[in-house]
Structures are given as C-alpha cells and as structure tokens.
Amino acid sequence: MKKNIILLLTLLACSFYKLQAQSLEDYFELAAENNPGLQAKYKMFESALQKIPQANALQDPTLSFGYFISPVETRVGPQRAKFSLTQMFPWFGTLKSKGDAAALLAEAKYQAFLDARNQLYYQVAASYYPLYELKKWIVLEQENREILESYKTISTKQFENGNGAMVDVLRVDIMLKDATTNLQILTEKKRPLVAAFNALLDRDETEEVVVHDSLVIKPLLNNYRRDSLLGDNPALNEIDLKLKASREMEQVAIKQGMPKFGIGLDYVVVGTRSDVEMTDNGKDILMPMVSMSIPIFRSKYKASVKEAQFMQESYQLQKQDYANSLISSYAMAEFELNQQQQLIGLYDQQIAESQQALNLLYTAYGNSGKEFEEVLRMQQKLLKYQKMKATAITKYYTALAKIDYITAKDY
Template sequence: MKLRILLGTLGFLGWVTSCTQTPSVVDAKSGGLEAPPPTAAVDYPVPAAAGPDTLARLAIRHHPSIAAARHRAERLDAKVPQESALPDPTLEVAAGSMAETAAGRMEAMGAVKQKIPFPGKRREAAAAASSEASAARAEIKALELKLTEQVHAAWWDLHLTEQTLRLTRESKSLLESMSDTVDARVAAGQANQSDQLRLANEVGLIDRDLLEARQLGNTARARLNSLLNRPAGSKLSIAGDAPIPSAGSLASLLARAEARHPEVAAAQRKSDAFRHRLKRAELERFPDVTAGLAGASISSSGLAPMANGRDQVYGTLGVNIPLWQEPRRAMIREAGEGIAETEAMVAAARSDLRYRVEDAWFRATTARDVVDLFENRLIPDALQTYEVTLTGYSAGTSDLNGLVETWRQLLAYQLQLARNRAQLGKATATLRAAAAID
C-alpha cells in the first residue's frame, strides 16, 4: 500500500512539473521572445583634449562589438556545466491490467533510472566546451587590439586635419602680411596690379583648402564618435599632439606576435577543443550504463491461496550496445579534420601577423626618418629661403612669382611633415596591435 501511494505521488509530481514549467523569457502580452535591450549610442562625457590611448579605453568600454564578444564568451562558458552534468534521471510508471504473481495481482509499477556515461566522456565534453570559451575570451582581446588600432588611426586622421587647418591659417596670415608689401610696391610704381590679383587668387585657394580640411575633420570626428559608440554630432576635442613610442626591434616584435597574439591563442584553443572532441569520440565505442530502482505494488487479493500482497522492490542495470560503428568513426574523422583545420588556422594567423608586423615596422621606421628629415633640414631651409625671398621682393631684387613659389614650398613641407607624423602614429598603432602590445 505504501509503495502504491509513493508511485502515485511520483507520477503526479512528474506530470505537474512538466505542465507548469514555462520559459522565463516569454513575453506574456505577445507570446513571443523578449528582445534583448539594445546597446544604444550614448553621449557620455569625454575628457577634453583626449589622447588616443584615453579614447581607445573608452571605445573598449562602450563599443557594442566588445559587449557582444563578451556575451558570447559567457554563453560558451555556460556550456561547461551542461556538458559535465549527468543526464536527468527518468521516472517510469505503469498501471492497468497487469500480471498476477503468487503474492497477488500487480496493480502498478514504477522505476527511477539514471544513465551514467562511460568514464571520461563528460570530462572530455566539458573540456572541449571550456576550450571553446577560452577561444572566445582570446577573441575578445583580439577585438580590443583591433578597436584600439582603429581608434588610433581615426585620432591621427583628426589630428592631421586640425594641424592642416592650423598650418593653412598661419600660411594665410603670411599671405595677408605679404599683401601689405605688394600694395606698397604697387603704390610706389615698383610693381603692377597683376601682383595684387595673383596674391588675391592665392588667398582664394587657401580658403578652398580650409573648407576641404574642415570637411575631412568632420569625417574623422564622425568616425571617432562611431568607434566610441556616441551619437552623431557629439562634441569631441582631442589633444594637440600625442607621444609616439619607438618601433623597437623587428625580431622581438615578430617573436612576440607569433607567440602571444590573441588571434593565435584563439586558434590554439579551438584546436584544443577538437582534441578533446577526438578523445570523446574515441570513448564512444564503450557502452554507457543505466542503473535503476524499480518497484511494484501488489494486491493482497489474488487467485493464489498464498497471496499476501507483499510489494516488490528490485534494482536494474543496463548498457547500450555500441553496435553501429560508422557514426562513431565519422565522429573521429570530424574531430581529426577539425584539428587539422585549426592547426592550419594557427599557421595562417602567424603568417598574416608576420606580414602585418613587418609592413607596419618598415612604414613606421621610414615615416620617423622622413619626419626627422623635414624637421631638421627641409623646413628650416625652406623657411630661410622664404625670408630671404621676401626681403628681396621688398627691396625689388626678386619678383612675386619667386616669393609665392617659396611660400608654397614652405607650406607644402609643413603639411607633408604633419602627414608624415600622422602616418608614423598610425603605423605605430598598427605595429603595436599586430605585436599584441597594449
């Protein structure tokens, strides 16, 4: 009788549990899945005169691609306890017209069974899931390096436009100061009106250059706001300059990139996951065990004169028969191909990193040499030439064409220096990202 009550209670609880479970993410109004909250662009405060490193840290904190990568890593990490857990036990209940034993008629039967996978299967499955989660975490770091490089590149683009605006305005001031000299010579009859028209035309060209530089600045500022996940049109001011670290040794940078770059680490962790899957597949040829405890409720009224209504309780033990080996061999082949695939991915990542490091190193080294050349030789010489020509024009020993030419040469050198500094900053950022330097 007690066993009958127990079996009935277990059956009722199982039915109630299956009927009352509802997904926690269901929207009661629409009956559909709730949409995740969007990572909206927010006009959060940015420090005034911010450098590229400061903006890169803000981008990593706020960019939705980083948030998505982190959620993916957490999602994969949540698979580890799923893979290491035992399957849920099963409850079986039987009732109806059942067999009659010597102890009496069987009124109901119940059993609880637990499947126990062969030792090592759950461990290897959990290890594979853990390796996948580790690969996802390495991909977060790779994405942070890429985002940092993009922020630095956008920062240097904006810095270049601001330097271009500054230099062009200063050059316009030079032209305006030259106009006083030209006007004085025209008034004295030492020059004709064509010099004034030529100078006015040069001022118009400078105004055109200023408009184009402002447009490029707006584009660069929009790119930075996008990387920072800020709304379009958000105010943003940057520092007047930023330190540029030295390139360092090419050999050490190559070695660091191949050994420590997160792209390589992610591919290696994926290879580890396939190795664990291979071990898991090799264990599939061994059977799993299913252990259980069963019982039957026996009625005391039976046809046999010795019927006593004694309930039955017994244990069960079963194994699956790994008969069909072709699917298991396919699992082994799949894992083996996965290992070969990810090992090739590691080699490909290292090959690409070698190129990126070498290319960025040579670009940074060349840009630094060119910057030194302009700062120490070309610009000082051009400035001296302009001053001598201006003095000569005032004294009537040189014409306006020579003066404008030396002014243009000076401005071109100054703008080229600004471009080379921006190229140096961007190449250094690429080099640091390729070598996995924070």
C-alpha cells in the same frame, strides 16, 4: 549667490581640465567600456562559460509509469501498475573530457575577446591620428591665409608706390581664394572624422574630441616588439585552445563509442487476492535493474572521431597561416614606420631650407619689388612640405599602432 557662482566656476574648471586631460589612452579605456561590438565579444565568453556545467552533467533520469488494463495475475495477486526509474552513465572519463573541452572553448572565447579589444584600440588610434593631421592642416592653412593677406597688403602698397605690378596683387588674391576654400573644406571634413571616431566609443557623433597639438617622433629600436609577435598573441592563443578542445572532443568521440551503463528500479503495484489467505498476499514488487547499451553501429562513432581529427589538422593549418600573416603584416608595418621616419627627417630639412629661401626672396622683393611670383611659389612649397610632414607623422603613428596591435601590446 556668490557661493553658487564660485561652485559653477569650479565645476566648469573641472570639466575643462577633464576635457584637456583626455589622451589617446583615455579614449582606449572609453572604447573598451562602451563599444557594443567588444561587449558582444565578452558576452560570448560569458555564454561559453555556461556550457561547462552543461557538459559535466549527467543525462536526466527517466521515470516511466505503466498501468495494466488487463491485470497480470500472479500468485500473490494481480499486477495493477508499474513505476520505473532509470539513470544512465556514460563511459568512464566521458564527462570530464566534455567539461575540459567546454572550458577550453570558453577560454578561446576570452582570447577572441582580447584580440577584439586590441583591434578596437588600433581602430581608435587609426581614427584619432587623422584628426591630428586635419588639425595641423587647418592651422597651417589659417597661417597661410594670414601670410597671404599680409602679402596682399604689401603688394598693393608696392603697386601704389610704383615698385610693383598689379598682376602681383591679382596673384595673391587668387591664392587667397584657394586658401579660403581649402580651409572651408578642411573644416567641413572634421565632422565625419569626429563622428567615425565617436562611433567607436559609442558616443554622440558631435561629442568633442581632444587631439594633441603636437606629436613627437620617438626613436625606436630595430625589430621593435618583434619578440612579442608570436609569443602571446590572443588570436594564436585562441587557435591553440580550439586545437586542445578538439583533442578532448576526439577523446569524447572515442568514449561515446563505448557501452553506457544504467541502474534502475522497478516498482510494481500488486492487488490483493480475495479468494485465498496466504503470506505476502498483495505484496508490491521492488526490482533493482542494471542495463548496458551496446554500440554496435560503429560508423557514426568512427565518423565522429575522424571529424575531431580533421578539425585538429584544420586548426594547425589555421595557426600556421595566421602566424605567416602576422610576420608579413609586421614587415609591412615596420617598413611603413621606417619610411615615414625618413620622410619626416627629409621634410624637416626641406621646411628649414624653404623657410630660408623664402626669407631671402621676401627681402629681395621688399628691396626691388620684383619676382613676387617666386615669393608666392616658395610660400606654397613651404606649406606643401609642412602638410606632408603632418601627414607623415600621422602615417608613422598609425603604423606604430598597427605594430602594437600585431604584437598584442598590453596597454
């Protein structure tokens, strides 16, 4: 019994440690393993790989059989039946170009998978940091309520001692009710945020999410990761590979307009003649054949070439458009990052000064019993700056996650 209890406690301790040890990077890993949308992208890549052997393969040979209802009489006997086997071959290099195009398109699907993975990481981060903000707001609101309760006790004693007014007690009571309602709303807000976060990880919506107690603002260099913006972006790589595949498809279209060659074999079953004795009487016929297609209807081949060329132009324009979008998105995210960093510094100063002013007002109220309204006003202003700082930190890290996605950070 004692051993079972020790084992149970050990398992509980390990589970608790595992829960506490979870970080945002751990959630990235869980999302990559479990998210059905990302798995679907990978299955599309695996599906595209199966097109390569299809593209490299020859057409199936053709086997035909014919039976002479009225046998054709020949010198060595009547022809009874005929077997034909034919294999067609495309123009030289056609299969290689098809295979190369299929391989490039498969690689493009893999790059699309990598981009979807990076986008998923950003979505996880963008859902994680609001949970941090909510956690901080709940803690701040709880502390605010505790402070207001202590203020209510003090203001009540001041009123009983004749040093304060009843209106001060009522003011605190009103603020306490506001704080209690705000705390209740914040607590209820956690459920949909947790559900949205767990949906990205394909987990039960009530699964506990471990959130950092505090986030440290890291000093970043100017143009953070900007050199990675266009260097190795999966979305740009995907378009590049599609462009190369389209060039291969142009070569395929050109080569399909060339003649196709075929080799074959005809085997004719010949019956024996009963009316005469001769050499090779009833001997079957074996006839090798060579065939060639004549592509005289050129319009479809020219249209196929033009189609590939227009697709190349389209991919080039798509690449330029996406590159412009990346540059624009980076500029906005960098501005957001710098803005929130400046606001955090401002809020730190305002919090410190508000706390100092609150201490002075509180001391003055304790001595005179007057201007309690200013104490409450400054307490709420302090709370507002603390919440604004938590929000700024959330926006800062969300912008940082956006930059990591735009620049295709390798986690």
